[in-house]
Every structure is written in C-alpha cells, then in structure tokens.
Amino acid sequence: MTEGIQNVSKPQIKVENLNLWYGEKQALKNVSMNIPKNSITALIGPSGCGKSTFIRCLNRMNDLINNCKIEGKVTIESDNIYGPDVDVVDLRKSVGMVFQKPNPFPMSIYDNVAYGPRIHGANRKDLDGIVEQALHSAAIWDEVSDRLKSPALSLSGGQQQRLCIARTLAVKPKIILFDEPTSALDPISTLRIEDLTMNLKKDYTIVIVTHNMQQAARISDYTGFFLMGELIEFGQTKQIFQNPREKSTEDYITGRFG
C-alpha cells in the first residue's frame, strides 16, 4: 500500500510489503509503513483486521504461533529483524510490549520491575536505581514507593497496567508496543495511561493498537487504518480524523460501518 509510506526522512521502523498467513488464511496483505522515532502511532480497525497481528510482527511475537508464515521486510534502525542472525530475545528487549490485560508476575512490585534487568544481567547494586527510575517513568512511583515488597497483584487494575509499563521500561527498550492497553481499565486509569504514553514518547517510539478511536485521536501523531488485513490509509492523525482520503476510513471513524 503506497498510502502507508509517508514522507519520513529516517523512519525508525520501516515495514515493506509485509504479508502474513495463519495456515491458509492471509492475515496481512502487502502492508508497508514508515514509523518515525519519538512518535505515537495508533492502529485502528475492526476486530480481525490485522492490527494486532501487525504489531506482533514488530517484535516477532508471531514466531510463537504454529503455521504462521511471514513474507516481507521489517527494518528497525537499519536492522532487518527477520534476518538470520537476529537474536529474538534481544529484539524483544529493545521492542517492548504491553498487553490488553495487565499481567504482572505473581511476585512483589519490586521483583516485577527487577525481573527483566536481572535476566539481562544487570548489576545487583544498580537494581534499586533501575527499579525506582522505571516506576517513576511509569508514573506509579508515588503510589507504590512505600510498599515495593507487596504483591503486585494487590494493586488495582490501572496500577497493575502502569507496573507492567514500568517492567517494560526497566529493560530500556527503544520501542514500546501497546496492544489495547486500556480496554480493561476505568476511564480515569485510561487517561493516566494516555498521559503516560504522551510523556514516554520523548524517549521511546510508541505503537498502539486501540479500539477506542477517541483515544487514537487524543494521543497519537500518526494513525493507520486496517481493514481485512490491508493497511487502507496511513497519515497524520489530524488528517485521518478530519479529512480521511479513503471512504472506508471515513465510514469506520464516523461509525457508518457495516
């Protein structure tokens, strides 16, 4: 899709002619997209349109699915992430992911955040600082600083999600993928996460899948609209929500769909 390639001089993520099949079923059709650094890109579209499949290609999460075949090229900072010598563990360290349902580990708040740095060999004496900084960046430090040893599962849903973001930040990724990060949260927690993502884009590139179009409109710089595995339209969020080029984008965002 040529619509996906906008004028970005040096995209951090460059996706070219990506095709993906789950067995016989083609889930992504020739998707191309340039994602600039330090931006928020929102992916919208109806259920089953391929948007989650697409972001899962950006850190090779689809590798874990049987019968999944991928063609095309995904380049992150000039590295082909599907190249033969790519260490997938390293890739997922630099491309972090936050999921729909908060999924803290059944351990303490501290250990949740320290988990990643520990397995990546962080020095013991650095851990306290790393944990504190990640919790600060995830805007949850003030709420948990006096109970770092409490179980993470004792936190509210919104706090758990911010803890999961802290856990992602602790391994110092470059890119963070959010797969519907607020669909299980109440409106206030949702707005907190939205504020957080907008603060995080100073230091990270963010790609977010959301069913909430107002959320996409509020927080993102770029929006991509997927339909039946195709990237129908990609552009600046303002343009997509005020003057989409494609009729199907217009129909979807105005709710005239189906």
Next chain:
Amino acid sequence: MTREQYVKQLDLLKESVLSLGEMVELIFRDSMTSVINLDVKLAEKTLALEPEVDKLEEDIEASVFDLLALQQPMASDLRLVVSTLKITADLRRIVGLSINIAKIPGRMEGGHVKPLIDTKKMADAAAFMLENSLKAFEAQDVELARTAAKRDEEVDKLFYAVWVELIEMMAKDTSIISRATNLLFLIRYLERIADHCCNICESVVYLATAERVKLN
C-alpha cells in the same frame, strides 16, 4: 448502516440550517423591497421576524453542542457540525444587517435622493450569492460556492461607485445629507451581506474538501 439516530440528527441539523437560510432570504428580500418602495408596513413585518430567527439559531447551536458533547463527530461529520455553526453565525449577521435595512424606511422622510439603480443591482447580486451559497451548502457543491462568491467583486465595485456618487451629491447639496447618509448605510449593509455570503461559501468549500480558502 449503523448509528441511525446519529445520522438522523446530522440530517436534521442540516435541514435546520436550510430552514434558517430560507427565512434569512425572505427577510433580506422583504427588507430590500421595503427600502426601495419605502414601505413602512412591510418593514415592520420584516422586523417582527427577528425573534423567530433567534429561536432557530438557538436550536441549531443547541444541536451542535449536543452532537459535539455526546456523539464525538469525526471526519466529514465533524466538518458538517463545525461548518453549520459558522454558517449559522453568518446567516444571523445577514439577518442583523437586513434588520438595519428594514429600519431605513421609518426614518426616510421625503423619498430617496436618487433612483436606486446600482443599489438594486447590488441587492440582486447579494441575493444571488445568498441563494446559491445555501444551495451549495445543501449539495456540498464547491463549484457553485465559488460561482456565488465571485459576485462579491461586482458588489464591491458598485459599492464604491455609489459611495462616490453620494458623496459628490452631498457636497453639492447639503440639504440631502440625512437622506443620502441612509443610502450610504444601505450600500454598506449590502456590501457586508455579500461578505457574509462569501464566508458561507468558504465554509462550504471546507465542508466538502477540508481545505480552507479565502473567497473574497
């Protein structure tokens, strides 16, 4: 089709603007007729319509706020809602200016100081602009909006011609100053009405294309 109620609300909003437009056309036409014929009765009838316009304007504004607050319109819907608000404001100003025109017959004693030939031409051009800007809004017709706005040049030219003529007449005969000043105001009102029609045409272009243009 999903969101049937919402689509109906948008259609109703558009219809209310068109009804307001019809009323504005009537008020403008009658105000001009009243001033040309110095028909005080028709002028009074016209002045009495203002509260009805206010009511329609309020209703449109309320629908716009409801839609924005409750339905979060996007894309062309958003442009429709925003354009509606702007067009309504321009139509309301045209009514205000027409009301000023309809007040002239009541203070004109002794008839016009000259035959209203160019002034009538200005009024005809403004009426054309008003009618077609509303048609363009209804059909989201960019070409028609541009055609309607184009007539503003003619209105401006006539405005300056009549203005110069009236100033010269007043310089020659000071006894006509009061009556001639009423005419000066009249042509100024007409010139402003044409400008508001241009604004409506600009809103139509934005509604149809999302492009912001200057048409006058």
